[in-house]
Amino acid sequence: MKKSILLVMLILAVASISFGQALIGLAMPETHVQRWVKDGASLKAEAEKRGYKAEVQFGNADQAQQNQQIQSFLTTGAKALIVGNINDGVRSVIATAKKDKVVVLAYDRIIQNSKDYDYFITFNNYKVGTLQGQSLAKALNLDAATAAAPKYITLFAGSITDANAFFFFDGAIDVLTPYINKGVLKVVGPYPKSSKDTANFARITTENWFASIAKARMEGLLVNDAAGVTLDAILAPNDPIARGVIEACKADAKYRGKLPFVTGQDAEFASVMSIKNGEQYMTVFKDTAKLAEAAVILIDQVLKGVKANAIVVPGAVLASGALKEIGNTLVSSGGKFYVNTYLLDPILITKDNIRVPVDAGFYTAAEAAQITR
């Protein structure tokens, strides 16, 4: 009798170590883009709410640093990792995790060229770009534009080490291409026809998403390629870059009082205020609180042994068909293979529906009050 009680207690203790008290390591890429600070906090809260221990580390846009942080999660005995990587240098430590039988979830950014993890959760990143392109087509009224009086645009993309940057750009350029081909929209500066045009694509990318680098590139464009024209639009991939290029334009007399239409992404407070004040044109709201919740619900099921085909992730769809390409990854040998990818839906935000992220509870009460004042 005593022995069996002891045994039951032992089983319960082991179960609580392997589930309830298990550590989830949260490796976020950087803090210079605000969203990740929020992602880290949301993930931690969601994990703790479900009885896990959770720790967040930020990689400071330095893959070596992030690898050390992940290695230390592994050394501490983490059972799962949620990783927003910086570049594919993360592969080595993900391979170690696999050997240790640690569950890895690629979070927001795919881990390329690695077969050592099973799940990826993100937003439909191609659609993020589509929304940026569509909003510009509408703002510039490209359907009615003529080749005799074309509109001018210059192009920016995110970090060349971040697969998302490729999807954002392709989504946007695919919307704009027919107008460019008709001659009603002219690209000023480098013009990659898609992210596959690697030489030109590289020219418009922004190292590690640093807004200061994009701002400097914009300043250069204004006195070189764009010196002889007035830009009507700038494709900027995210909010910090949008604000950087807007700052550069505001220093140029030509744009005082008449800024180009500038796109963005992330619905950062500063950019939503900029939209409210008529500077930045649009942003894309990705509810990262929902992404974090979905990520932890997914990890929780994997840790509990739920089979891939029985996993249910509320608010996300499992990518299939054409959507599968959003989650594709390339093996080093050149062939394509797919990870199980869950996608959430991004939302276009302009002045007209600025309340959407506010109503979703995306900001602090003080920020919300300023936006809606």
Ligand code: BGC
């Ligand atoms: C994310 C964006 C973010 C960018 C820079 C991308 O991978 O999807 O939301 O703005 O990285 O941090």
